[in-house]
Amino acid sequence: MSADRWRNPLRDPDDRRLPQIAGPCALVVFGVTGDLSRKKLMPAVYDLANRGLLPPSFALVGFARREWSDAEFADTVKDAVREHTRTGFDEAQWERLAQGIRFVEGSFDDDEAFDRLKKTLTELDIEHGTDGNHAFYLAIPPNAFPTVLAQLKRTGMAVSGRNQTWQRVVIEKPFGHDLHSARELNALVNSVFPEESVFRIDHYLGKETVQNILALRFANQIFEPLWNSHYIDHVQITMAEDIGLGGRAGYYDGIGAARDVIQNHLMQLLALVAMEEPISFSPRELQVEKIKVLSSIRNIEPLAQHSARGQYGAGWQGSEHVDGLVDEGFPADSTTETFAAIAVEVDTRRWAGVPFYLRTGKRLGRRVTEIALVFKRAPHLPFDESMTAELGQNAMVIRIQPDEGVNLRFGSKVPGTSMEVRDVNMDFSYGEAFTVSSPEAYERLLLDVMLGEPSLFPVNEEVELSWSVLDPVLAHWAGADEAGDTPEHYAAGTWGPECADEMLALTGRVWRRP
Structure with a gap:
């Protein structure tokens, strides 16, 4: 089943009020043993599945030098999910997700390891229904990019197949060290993946x-x-x-x-x-x-x-x-x-x-x-200076973290018989206004990668x-x-x-x- 046909035919694709569910695909994570993977990526994948936003035909593939079996890697992911999940751990949901978890052992310069990775993805396409759609997440140091990209190009894993299948690459910052290195990095990535298939993660977005x-x-x-x-x-x-x-x-x-x-x-x-x-x-x-x-x-x-x-x-x-x-x-x-x-x-x-x-x-x-x-x-204040001694400048403050919300600061009269003006705050808090907790940034961004939605990616x-x-x-x-x-x-x-x-x-x- 293609990614397009997976989507609900009764749903208006332009109606952004309704949740979008990713189509069949595999997410390959390089650097899967690092803190980013353990604390952010693995829990985000599980939370997406727990929210019903991943299809049964989703697969997660880890690539690292550890001598792990598929089951040992799944246990490692499970431990990370239990510790860091936002939506709470559900054993039945985990069992469904675990059916698509695979691990490939190898180093970035190991041709045989990347050949095994390609074989694993082909098997998942046939047996698990990932349908030829693959996202490659480079949670690795930038100096390893050339080797991994060259391997993806050599094996043909970076090339989209027929029937509207897709191959995408996800890059973590830093995007270069200066302008010159950023241009070199962009040219390198675009020599393997076209720009529309490149997703640069800025988790703040x-x-x-x-x-x-x-x-x-x-x-x-x-x-x-x-x-x-x-x-x-x-x-x-x-x-x-x-x-x-x-x-x-x-x-x-x-x-x-x-x-x-x-x-x-x-x-x-x-x-x-x-x-x-x-x-x-x-x-x-x-x-x-x-x-x-x-x-x-x-x-x-x-x-x-x-x-x-x-x-x-x-x-x-x-x-x-x-x-x-x-x-x-x-x-x-x-x-x-x-x-x-x-x-x-x-x-x-x-x-x-x-x-x-x-x-x-x-x-x-x-x-x-x-x-x-x-x-x-204000260009003119019809007050004595003593009346506004504690009055500052109006301000609008958008709080990104940790207490998400918006604050307005403006002047108001202090209760009493005298005219004294001082700053007060009008506050909007996400936590108080909405009963649903905000998704983690990586949940939104990983889902957008799988949906091919590049709005939040530079x-x-x-x-x-x-x-x-x-x-x-x-x-x-x-x-x-x-x-x-x-x-x-x-x-x-x-x-x-x-x-x-x-x-x-x-x-x-x-x-x-x-």
Whole structure:
């Protein structure tokens, strides 16, 4: 049965209110023994099955160097699912899913292993009904991409067959190390898979609150008229983590906060906030509008004053005293930043003159990701200064995690006989407004891969445009390192280095303390 015929013929394919069920297919995961697979991918596959969004003819194939049988791999997946499932473990549902679980032992340069993988997929197509549709998930280091892609090309597994079958590849970030390497990576991937078959995972785009940005803007008349430079003073986009590097020091050195978060997550959030209304919500129209924004971004000069970076030291994370970067195994002479902030502008009529401040860091005050649109002050306040001493600027804050929702801050009179105005908050929380918990980002994204729905996946041009914004900042920091101007230290549990505060203080602004 083909993927198209699997879908309910009574269902309108354009009706997005109804759940879409994936057609017959196999998901092949390279790097299946890693944390990403154990904590995110395997539980997401099970949760999709538990929600009835995977067909009986779905198969999961693991590829790794472990000497596992199919049953031993299934037990490993089962343990991961029990520990991390969102929807609760059901033995009957697990047994149905386990019927399609297979394992192939081998290394990436092992021709025989990939020949066995092809044989396994052929058997699943015939015996389990996966129908020739295969998605290859590269949850592996980027330096292993060329070998795996070459093997998929050599064996013919990357080539779609007849009867509208499909072959797709899923790539985890980072998408390159800079613009040059991103272009090389894109060319490599596209030499094996056409661009429409490439799905670059940015898990932030799978979060419900990120998708709600579009609904918030374009389904409501009250917000969109204010969403421009006439009313908005500046925008702050923050992704803060309260954890340190721990055992990831070796991986993180040479990458840093800017490459790890700003180039992908924060640039994509900026694009969704700043984009114009698309003609429709088709993947192509969304990508067109995001590309327009990314093409319009420019760094605010001079970079020495409008960028900041730092490395965390020891300090207090709540009531716990935590080690600094070097004590966690980071090289003492490394200049890789754990905090990064940049200031950019979007050169369009809507946003001319509005700075966008992007920041991310580890060992900050708390774990939070948010977008804050800070409004200009009222041009005239008919109050004495003492009446509004505690009044700040109006703000709309979109909370991405952990407490998903939207907050509006505005001025209100304090009860009493005197006229005193101070800030109050109007809060919308997903957890309180909806009885259904939000799916994990990887559930939505894996399902979209199987459905061939690319709306939430950055294309080549988006990746390269994001690097073109960040590359000058990285080059400036490299030059500063050579001159002895290394990242500034900040204590764990604070909100970053002083140079980040100075960056906003130049224009009389301050960072939010979420």
